[in-house]
Amino acid sequence: MKKRILSLFIVVSAIICVYSNLYSAEKVYMPFFELINVHADYQYSVARLFKNYVDEQGRYILIIPQRADSLIAQPPLNEIRETAKSNDCSFFIVADMNRIGETVIISVSMYKTENSQLIWKDRLKANTPDDIDPILQKLSRVIGTEHKAAEDGDIYSVTSYESQQLKQIHSISAFGISIGGALLMSNPFIDDPFSGGGGIFWSYDIRTVLFEVDAQSYFLGSYSVGHLSIDVYRPFFAESSTPFLGGGLGFGYTTGASNGQGNGMMLFVGGGYIFGRTADVGLRVRAQYMLGAFKVENTEKSLPHGFMLNMELYFGK
Template sequence: MKKFLLSVLVLAVALFAAEKVYLAPVGLTGMHGDYAVASSKLMKAYIEDDGRYILVVGSAEDGVTADNQAAVRQKATEKGCSKYIIAEFTRLGENVIMSFKLYSVDKDAPIWDDRLKARNPDDFDPIIQRVARNIGTKNKAVDDTDIYSVTEQETKTPKRKGVNSYIGMSVGGLMAFQPEFDVYAGLDFYLMYDAQVILFGIDWDIYGLGDDSKLGYMDIAISAYYPFGTKAITPFLGGGLAYSHTEYQSDIPLEYRSTNYNYSFYDNDEEFEDGSSGLTGFIGGGVMFNRSSRVMFIAQAKYMINFYKNDVFDYEKMDDGRVQITSKDHAVQGFVFNVGIGYGF
């Protein structure tokens, strides 16, 4: 019995704390009247679920319409409401402009308003949910930076829906820690598919550009990244695998090119160059800029390591003046960083 009384008391306090808001009959232009009834029921359910307001839904018996603000205000006052909502839906071609205004009974100007565009009736439910969640706050119903919102504000540039893939190029470098510390310039050509909740990529990378570069690296990579949100500026994290080919030219002076105390000298640089192929793994992330546009910018950083090794030659001058050349396997690894641009299609 005590628990029941406590529950009743809590409910009574909650009902007393929430403001009563009057919803005038929804005004429709070019639409069937059933949409007004259904929308009013959804508004009441979602607004009362939020808990800030108790919605008193107007009906035809109230004798007021959305285009008569004075009558709506009077009816809201009669019903003991401190605020009232005027909602109007206007069909323009295949789209419906949905206008929502929240008034205080003691003010002529709205204290909150928003106007959104529904592409089809399926948009009504998410629009009304967002209006119910944000009405009376400092926020609008739709976040303008959310590029995958199912709705659009009439006065805003339409958000991207058809662009899901990018083709682009970036420039950057490989900061190798193995076999020795050095930075090698490179290019990355990529194709990226944006599936909203995940990013898939196919890349062709080449690093070690330049005649004086000791390292040559090239791969074909596949990757998957998790984007943190659907904003126009979106950070992401993930990784992938690549099939790569690496060539490393060991720096052995001409006069020391003998092996294992062998005094036969080598004039051919290829004697100390090793090429190997295999799998490469990498993890990292980056940031997409202007994701809502046909032209997208991207900045990335990742750590890569070869799952295979290259022979790296070294030399040591002995006490007797002779030179010993040795080789050791190293897995090329280091940071890759690049910035680039992509075109959406």
Template sequence: MSHKVVLAFLLAAAAPARAVTSVVLLPATGANVHEGHLTAATDVLRAHLERTGKLAVTVAPVPGGLRAEPSPLEAAQAARAGGAELAVTLRIARLGNVASVRLAAYRQDGSAAHVDELGAAGPDDLDAALRRLAAGLAEGRPAHALAEIDTVTEREADPYLKYVATNVFGIRLGSAFLMNRASPAGTSHSAAGGGVFWLYDARSFLADLSFDLYGGDADRLVALGIGFYRPFSKGNVSPYLGGGVAYHWLQTGGDGAAGLAFRAAGGVLVGRLSTVQVRVEAGWQVSAFTEKVHEASPVTPHGPFATVGLGY
């Protein structure tokens, strides 16, 4: 025998044996579940527990089926009676198309050593859920963190339900009062016009996309904006406050300029519960850029605006 073989034999003999925990498995109990599924779940869970290599499993000769889940004291008594370190209970409860699969392990004194739970969409999900629950008990980790490509449940794969946001398209008319104009320097002038908007209602907040055109004399303003608002009523008439940002192309007698502008606005939405809505809004907008003026200092136009819109 070569010295390498002898060395490998000595190392193997010196390595400590892997600790194995003795557990007694109580038959599965459940609510609104076929008793045959509970019996099969007990057998499948036992196989998965043994497959971990860390647990020595025996099944307790106690009744399972459609009955109450064993209490911690009852589980502790089963552990003592079976001479096991832990007693494992399995509870499957179904409500509609969703089932809850709960595994708990108790020590001989009735204290909980491990409690875990996974959801299942149906009987086909049980094997994957039981496999992960067994691995979680053996490794002392939550089952939801042990998903693998072949143990993701249908319940986990289902997309989350979300609120449906309604939206309306609208046309509006209004006026923007431009202050601190380029020419004559520092003067104010109103520009009339209108535009279109898409208003999205997500219940707890409103959001809109808008495109507006204003003009008057030497003034030109084109605005592409986005806004967010908080409604103060869930009724058919809903006041709101908010603000947003827009990209402005404007000319107020100078060289013209383009850039971002910030808006603060408030209004009233009439017909929020209807397919036809009236939207009255007023606010203030401030440019975050300047417009150059020949032989003069650049100016920063700003000012109030007001609109009336019809959405449908």
């Protein structure tokens, strides 16, 4: 007897809960989706499915028109508002499906019936017809909130559009050689500041940025200075010949010049000009200021710093 009473109590409680949710849910009117380059068969089926998902959430009851035998044009905004008023709806929705190529863009906007104020809108892209169902689920969960459907984390409503791999920008790689000189402006190098040399570098051009691995050594003088660094440069223009500006960080060293030995991190700032950026073989001029983050041996405060100027030839792939 007690089990029967308990079962009856649970059923009655569930019924009361359902009716209370329906009573507290606000009514929202939505005409059929406006279809742009989409087959007419989708108009009623999509609206009906969206209604089911919205009603399941319990916050709103979606009111849609009766099914029609042919494609229905979406009424003007003021006419939709009047229909929402006549159905005692607090809000109304304007939605469309727009196909561009193989992608269908689904847009939904929600307005207050009282003053036609836009209170919520969202948009998602469907890559295949199978994406439409999870998109409608996502939109139904965030309708009228501050959240975006694209941020919905439900693992069972991932679209094929969302699962696409990001398209990569292919870089243009190049190997180059350089010849030039260094001019150190700090003790103990200042009495004989110039040293000649050169080096090699690997460059990766992704159109808006140049990434480089740079190895230079200047040893044709009374001292030697060199470095291995990673540099980043920004071209000024999207043209074959353009100036560029940037800098880098690496490991450097100095030797010779009366105990002028030291090694450690080096900072580089500079720029130059590229000739024939899109050609298989290119030429550029590059100038850099270098500053070592280490003290030279037998000097109290001397940090090696100075300038480098190179003429560089590179071979692209």
